[in-house]
Amino acid sequence: MVKIVTYNVNGLRPRVAQHGSLRRLLDSLDADIICFQETKLSRQDLSGDVIMAEGYEAFISCNRTSRGRGVYSGVATFCRVSSAFASQDVALPVAAEEGFSGLQGSAKDNKIIGDFVLEMPMEEEDLGEITREELLRVDSEGRCIITDHGHFVLFNIYGPSIGEDDEERVRFKLLFYKVLQRRWEFLLALGKRVFVVGDLNIAPSSIDRCDAPPGFEKQMFREWLRSMLREHGGPFFDAFRSKHPEREGAYTCFNQAVGAEEFNYGSRIDHILVSGVCFHHCNSVEDHSIFHCHVEDCEIMNRFRRGDPENNSKWKGGRSSKLEGSDHIPVYMVLNGIPEVPLHNTPSSAARYLPEIRGRQQSIVSFLSKGKTYEVEDGPGLNMPRDRANESCCSDDLESKSISKEELSTGITEFSQGVNIPSPMCKRRNLDHWLNEGSSGNSQNSNVTLLAAHGMKASFSGTKSMSNKRNKRNLPSQPTIKSFFQRPETKPGDANISSLVSSVDTGPAMDESCCPKDDSLPENIQCTAAVDEDQDNSNMPCSLSTDKCNVATLEWQRIQQRMKMTLPVCKGHCEPCIPRSVKKGSNIGRLFYVCARAQGPSSNPEANCNHFQWASVKSKGKRQ
């Protein structure tokens, strides 16, 4: 069985940080060949921790142009191997090549897969004459790595994403795919099996895009991609669609800017295309092919989707949270019945032999275990993070001890004071308060101690809880200055929700207010009784136990309420809008308000209602 995964990681470094290490990231995908796109690595700052992982061989292509200052696009293919040398694994390629044009292999030892040669300058329909320089430019953005696995040739592709009206980039994208097509056809003519995986930035059909507009399929690139597929006379099977021809709402990419995850407002642009004959010895029959005979399954790995699918936190105009993870979801394909390949070694174009990796990884370890080159290179990548974790453990641990001691004592006194108050509610709140204090003030440290307890073998669950906690800490919501306080007095209709929210929001504030000094107790009860009409809000702030403070608090509640009410509401949900300002054009800098909800299919009333209104400011001159 061979499992291939494609994943647009949207920056390999952040994904490595998210999972704790490259090894964990790769292991979590559990595949023999893992193809990453948008690694956003530049050649200059490659380092072992994002390229080298024990048990994997990497093949990478970085952007070589000045676009995005190098930190742009980039693809990487990781192959799970039992040994880097003398292996029969299909996952370990026999040859690898950066780029697709065959022009990049200037070094003599770089084997060009299939001896592909383009006559330069070449002619292409619709594109006119193409010079060597232009093609080289198209091939230098780190968008393709080809690995020849003996039985098949695998293309890891990051297709250009372009604005429809950017003529230069449209030509770029067209050239990219036309030359790729030539390469595929060349290999297929040699009888090779060709697999194309990656983020092509093309959704082939209307079914692959939420709310596809009319004429969606007419676009040039979508037509081109469909023409590559078997149903339209091309050589490839779109593995996912061929396995699941009817499945709707299967998307792999979600626009970050509109919170598209929340309502599954996505598109399917990450593909696995396969072409070629099967391994059976009866090629005469029509329905024999690598797809029909060997592709067992192809699925979107939805568990890698950002955000919590169970308890989807609201997007709120992107203000409340940054979702952790890539804006894409990985896709996998499982092949069975693929025979082993003859004994072979890691090709010389592997990342382990890059001077950037090799040169920098000279550490003491390499002197201790001479002869075992692969461990040498893997070593630092693995060891360094551990060391760092240990260091921080030590220092943080000290701090955590002192802090927790202090907090413990304050917590206890507060708690014991709480016990004096004869209201069970107050007691509970104090307990909550104590817990809150502990977890919010100290969560970092407790995590570290957790890690320390696990020692070197910090288990996956350990890191997971860390990232969760960290998530929470990153995600406190910003109440508008009003919701912080009071339930609204006016407009009972649309104020209901906010009153619910605000009463709970007040939670932490109440907690602290519930531990007054003993002598002020009766007074507090009086004042809260006077203040609250009918709610069980028996925790009006009174810790400073002065009337003045109460007045100020109430006054602030009123102010914050007013502030919230003056925020425009959207027509779809009557919820407060979020402000945006015009970024370009004649109205630059002008403020407007839009619906705060995430974008979704137009059929879903819960999704963004497209409300728009200018902030109400008029020039006085115009009025007259």
Added chain:
Amino acid sequence: MLELRLVQGSLLKKVLEAIKELVTDANFDCSGTGFSLQAMDSSHVALVALLLRSEGFEHYRCDRNLSMGMNLGNMAKMLRCAGNDDIITIKADDGSDTVTFMFESPNQDKIADFEMKLMDIDSEHLGIPDSEYQAIVRMPSSEFSRICKDLSSIGDTVIISVTKEGVKFSTAGDIGTANIVCRQNKTVDKPEESTIIEMQEPVSLTFALRYMNSFTKASPLSDQVTISLSSELPVVVEYKIGEMGYIRFYLAPKIEEDEEMKA
């Protein structure tokens, strides 16, 4: 008829640089007591209050209360045309739809008039109550500004915790965590470099660094910043403007997402 002559014109320039990022349009209110402004940021999360008392002006004439709506970006553009030593005079006629800024060079050899269109802005004045705070921190404004800037390269929020020992600013982000502790320090030679903590009760609150960072744009106005914290109240970040007034920023603390989810 309104005529306000401010010898230290640079103060007004600094005031505009301090608030124009947070607030796009606002009403300036002139009365017999002074020149003031109260405005919310566009997401109605933070509040700015500015006061320049009439005594601080060399000449202050305000025949009747007047509210002038201005686009702060445009006003800042005009004030940037004034030299740092220039005397600035704000002039407006009753019922006029423009305001005039007059810049005089110190030796009176150059006089510039800039007339700006006023805007109609719906806004309502909120009476901000006086209150007592659990903790008040006074510290060098440059220090506070530096801390907010540094922490925002790590995380989105800052937890400000005040204890007897000092004030702690902490954050956490994808790349790690940061903690900065400033201890009470009254013994410096220059009072503007001191850090003074008045604390009734320990307090710990979380704020969005985005807002804190835009508050610190007021640092050029004053060597010291005063941060007043209470668990039930918005934080107040105050910069004194010489002897003549202040600029105060109010921001409600952030609350943990969990609390909201329970709702």
